Amino acid sequence: MSTENRRQEIAQAALALVDRDGLDALSMRRLAAEVGVGTMTLYGYFRTKEDLLDAVVDVAQGGYRPAPPAGGWRESLRMVARDWHRGLARHPSLVQLRLRRPVLSPEAFRGTEVAMTALLDGGFPPAEAARAFRVLFLYVFATAAFNDEEVTPERTREVARAAASLPDDEFPTLTAMMPRELAASMGGEEQFEYGLDVVLDGLEARLRSSSRAGA
Amino acid sequence: MSTENRRQEIAQAALALVDRDGLDALSMRRLAAEVGVGTMTLYGYFRTKEDLLDAVVDVAQGGYRPAPPAGGWRESLRMVARDWHRGLARHPSLVQLRLRRPVLSPEAFRGTEVAMTALLDGGFPPAEAARAFRVLFLYVFATAAFNDEEVTPERTREVARAAASLPDDEFPTLTAMMPRELAASMGGEEQFEYGLDVVLDGLEARLRSSSRAGA
DNA sequence: ACCTGAACACCGTTCAAGT
DNA sequence: ACCTGAACACCGTTCAAGT
Numbered sequence: 001m002s003t004e005n006r007r008q009e010i011a012q013a014a015l016a017l018v019d020r021d022g023l024d025a026l027s028m029r030r031l032a033a034e035v036g037v038g039t040m041t042l043y044g045y046f047r048t049k050e051d052l053l054d055a056v057v058d059v060a061q062g063g064y065r066p067a068p069p070a071g072g073w074r075e076s077l078r079m080v081a082r083d084w085h086r087g088l089a090r091h092p093s094l095v096q097l098r099l100r101r102p103v104l105s106p107e108a109f110r111g112t113e114v115a116m117t118a119l120l121d122g123g124f125p126p127a128e129a130a131r132a133f134r135v136l137f138l139y140v141f142a143t144a145a146f147n148d149e150e151v152t153p154e155r156t157r158e159v160a161r162a163a164a165s166l167p168d169d170e171f172p173t174l175t176a177m178m179p180r181e182l183a184a185s186m187g188g189e190e191q192f193e194y195g196l197d198v199v200l201d202g203l204e205a206r207l208r209s210s211s212r213a214g215a
Numbered sequence: 216m217s218t219e220n221r222r223q224e225i226a227q228a229a230l231a232l233v234d235r236d237g238l239d240a241l242s243m244r245r246l247a248a249e250v251g252v253g254t255m256t257l258y259g260y261f262r263t264k265e266d267l268l269d270a271v272v273d274v275a276q277g278g279y280r281p282a283p284p285a286g287g288w289r290e291s292l293r294m295v296a297r298d299w300h301r302g303l304a305r306h307p308s309l310v311q312l313r314l315r316r317p318v319l320s321p322e323a324f325r326g327t328e329v330a331m332t333a334l335l336d337g338g339f340p341p342a343e344a345a346r347a348f349r350v351l352f353l354y355v356f357a358t359a360a361f362n363d364e365e366v367t368p369e370r371t372r373e374v375a376r377a378a379a380s381l382p383d384d385e386f387p388t389l390t391a392m393m394p395r396e397l398a399a400s401m402g403g404e405e406q407f408e409y410g411l412d413v414v415l416d417g418l419e420a421r422l423r424s425s426s427r428a429g430a
Numbered sequence: 431a432c433c434t435g436a437a438c439a440c441c442g443t444t445c446a447a448g449t
Numbered sequence: 450a451c452c453t454g455a456a457c458a459c460c461g462t463t464c465a466a467g468t
Contacts, residue, residue, distance in 0.1 A: 036452040041451085109386060117387075126396050145314055145318075181341050203417075266460090
């Protein structure tokens with residue numbers, strides 16, 4: 001019981017360390033020093049480092065309670081997507097942690113429940129609701145994994161320069177007109193919202209064609 | 216010149232090692248042993264391990280030549296997406312490598328050139344073509360990063376069990392009807408193609424609304 | 431020039447010993 | 450019971466020395 005509390009405290013400290021210095025900075029030795037115990041003491045609370053990482057994921061996703069759904073399935077999915085997007089921005093290492101293996105703890109399913117209920121209410125058949133939800137999930141996590149949180153001027157220069165210096169016989173389109181547009185698409189809120197609309201519009205199109213087939 | 220060849224050979228060996236045993240198995244020491252040189256010899260060809268990893272990415276993307284475009288922008292984008300999807304399946308570590316930082320080498324832009332040309336020909340304004348392309352890129356890479364290549368029966372059981380054992384007062388939808396559907400959406404070709412259609416339909420909807428606004 | 435062993439500052443984890 | 454130092458088998462990289 002108090003062991004469980006201590007476990008939580010240590011996982012919290014690990015999350016703080018990881019948020020501050022990045023996932024690579026998290027070592028058992030360093031965490032132990034931070035917490036003020038011998039390295040091997042940690043192994044009394046976590047069987048392995050993997051076990052610790054799972055606890056960090058749970059702590060990071062802990063506080064999340066999705067807002068009660070309002071509006072149609074589009075608005076519900078949009079809200080869940082933005083919630084996750086914010087959460088991943090708050091804990092940038094979460095996406096790396098979830099890459100290692102899928103997370104199946106209850107905490108990870110709260111948004112899923114809301115989104116899936118909204119999709120079923122919206123008229124998606126169950127099998128397609130699951131597929132549809134997964135596409136949204138992938139989009140939000142891909143943004144966190146591959147996009148910049150914001151596109152800085154330096155980044156713009158770097159990407160634009162790389163694109164502009166491609167051999168223009170092999171890359172006529174990219175060199176001629178795209179360097180700055182390409183840079184702008186590498187991250188930022190506007191890009192996130194654009195892609196969110198693309199996914200939601202695509203789901204709406206799927207819904208129309210599957211209900212046409214069904215009815 | 217011969218130094219450059221040797222560099223390529225070593226990067227090839229590193230890629231083979233990584234394809235065989237995973238990215239975590241790649242160490243400078245182990246690669247050196249594999250290649251039959253002293254560990255420090257590698258530092259004559261690569262300034263750091265990061266430098267080696269960049270070379271591995273280039274080698275992995277080396278052979279790729281996109282098929283010449285045929286059909287409209289939808290078909291072109293679909294082909295590029297499937298090409299990447301296959302490439303990432305062939306070298307599963309590529310996605311982890313590209314997570315570390317964006318790759319800006321020419322080899323990485325061949326599909327981009329094809330896709331972007333198709334989008335411009337299809338009527339997307341340049342700024343939107345870049346954003347549209349990025350959404351497709353994110354989708355394909357997210358699939359490689361987060362989805363299973365195929366959904367095995369064991370995986371289905373594992374996910375279904377996790378979903379079914381959620382507290383049913385907090386997760387009524389997931390526990391009641393979704394366990395198997397959820398599992399089926401975690402990977403596989405059918406899921407990939409479903410999401411690809413969602414993205415392409417979504418882009419088509421965006422195109423219609425932006426050309427309506429423009430005309 | 432090209433190569434490389436020793437050494438340094440790190441890892442995760444086992445094991446045996448402390449209280 | 451709970452904690453932990455020493456040790457083992459690894460890392461990436463610097464440095465100085467070999468040919």
